Amino acid sequence: MRTREVWRIQRAGALGRLERHTDSLPDPGPGEARVIVKAIGLNFADIFACLGLYSATPAGAFVPGLEFAGVMEALGPAVPPPGRRGEPPHAIRPGDRVIGLTRFGAYATAVNLGVRYLRPIPPEWSFAEGAAFPVQALTAWYGLIELGALETGDSVLVHSAAGGVGLNALAILAAVGARVVATVGRPAKRDFLVKRRGLSPDQVIVRDRHTFGSQLDRALAALQLDGFDLVFDAVGGPFFRPAYERLRPEGRLVLYGAADFMPKLARPEYLRLALKYVRRPRLDPLRMIAENRSVMAFNLIWLWDHADRLARAYDRLAHLMQGPPFVARRFGFNDTPAALRYLQSGESIGKIVLEV
Numbered sequence: 432m433r434t435r436e437v438w439r440i441q442r443a444g445a446l447g448r449l450e451r452h453t454d455s456l457p458d459p460g461p462g463e464a465r466v467i468v469k470a471i472g473l474n475f476a477d478i479f480a481c482l483g484l485y486s487a488t489p490a491g492a493f494v495p496g497l498e499f500a501g502v503m504e505a506l507g508p509a510v511p512p513p514g515r516r517g518e519p520p521h522a523i524r525p526g527d528r529v530i531g532l533t534r535f536g537a538y539a540t541a542v543n544l545g546v547r548y549l550r551p552i553p554p555e556w557s558f559a560e561g562a563a564f565p566v567q568a569l570t571a572w573y574g575l576i577e578l579g580a581l582e583t584g585d586s587v588l589v590h591s592a593a594g595g596v597g598l599n600a601l602a603i604l605a606a607v608g609a610r611v612v613a614t615v616g617r618p619a620k621r622d623f624l625v626k627r628r629g630l631s632p633d634q635v636i637v638r639d640r641h642t643f644g645s646q647l648d649r650a651l652a653a654l655q656l657d658g659f660d661l662v663f664d665a666v667g668g669p670f671f672r673p674a675y676e677r678l679r680p681e682g683r684l685v686l687y688g689a690a691d692f693m694p695k696l697a698r699p700e701y702l703r704l705a706l707k708y709v710r711r712p713r714l715d716p717l718r719m720i721a722e723n724r725s726v727m728a729f730n731l732i733w734l735w736d737h738a739d740r741l742a743r744a745y746d747r748l749a750h751l752m753q754g755p756p757f758v759a760r761r762f763g764f765n766d767t768p769a770a771l772r773y774l775q776s777g778e779s780i781g782k783i784v785l786e787v
């Protein structure tokens with residue numbers, strides 16, 4: 432048994448319901464390890480979960496958070512031998528620095544988690560960089576490589592390219608050798624992508640919901656492209672159809688989020704959400720056959736039940752990604768609500784991490 436601090440929400444529905452508590456963490460069970468958390472990665476999904484707008488939100492009270500990094504303190508009994516199906520192919524021992532991917536529960540100073548969800552942190556990475564890695568890198572990899580069937584030379588549209596998933600997507604696209612058009616919500620993010628990520632100004636669109644189609648046409652013309660092979664979209668809303676209409680034959684639109692639904696306030700504005708829901712994009716599947724275009728969608732949390740596939744994904748990512756993820760801003764564990772409000776504002780660039 433160990434005393435720890437957590438941020439818990441009694442019932443999803445408003446960010447203001449997130450409260451700090453002290454509780455007791457039992458000893459790790461069979462196949463589990465206890466990790467003393469040093470850093471926690473924030474995800475847009477955490478906000479959707481707190482607001483009750485995320486399909487996987489637990490019923491009743493829960494501790495948000497999907498990823499963390501820290502030091503393994505203790506192993507539970509009867510840990511299966513390393514290398515078994517679903518287990519990491521390396522032994523992790525107490526005292527090791529680890530990254531953890533968890534189905535909620537990471538906003539805590541100590542966590543018990545199955546060892547198969549733990550990986551060693553690369554020696555040259557900080558705890559913050561470790562905590563920044565799993566969800567957003569795996570999301571980019573799964574969407575672009577597994578579903579999107581990305582190939583060298585593909586033309587790819589990436590939304591929210593200066594965000595956490597977006598920067599990982601850009602790294603994968605560069606490694607594979609794709610031709611990229613990126614979208615962002617604000618000019619400052621465009622400057623960041625041009626100055627810090629080497630994109631040309633023609634490649635980066637500051638999205639405008641009224642003229643998005645012609646913005647895409649201008650970018651495609653400037654890059655001498657006749658359409659997209661792949662669209663990687665977590666925004667949706669009015670930006671979905673213009674991008675879909677510019678898919679080339681055999682083009683794939685991979686949808687993995689709906690940031691356009693994000694409320695501006697600390698609790699959902701249900702009327703505005705209902706209006707967005709009524710106006711959500713719709714497609715005619717018969718036309719899709721004739722046009723030879725596809726739409727795919729996924730939720731990474733599904734992969735959590737397939738730990739063997741997660742382990743393979745980590746290994747493949749290690750070949751694709753050069754260096755640690757970009758941690759743009761760090762907040763103290765005490766400042767968790769402020770960190771979430773900053774992420775919700777849509778202003779953030781790169782990854783936001785809580786340091787414990």
Ligand SMILES: NC(=O)c1ccc[n+]([C@@H]2O[C@H](COP(=O)([O-])OP(=O)(O)OC[C@H]3O[C@@H](n4cnc5c(N)ncnc54)[C@H](OP(=O)(O)O)[C@@H]3O)[C@@H](O)[C@H]2O)c1
Nearest residue numbers: 474475591594595596615616665687688690693730731777
């Ligand atoms: N399906 C999955 O399994 C999965 C897993 C991880 C993440 N996701 C999704 O991937 C997206 C990126 O996640 P992330 O954690 O890396 O966050 P992020 O991209 O670092 O931050 C979210 C970004 O969404 C954009 N956005 C668009 N409309 C917005 C609005 N109305 N309000 C606020 N922001 C808005 C903003 O960037 P711009 O304005 O520059 O576009 C904002 O910075 C999110 O939509 C998330 O839900 C899905």
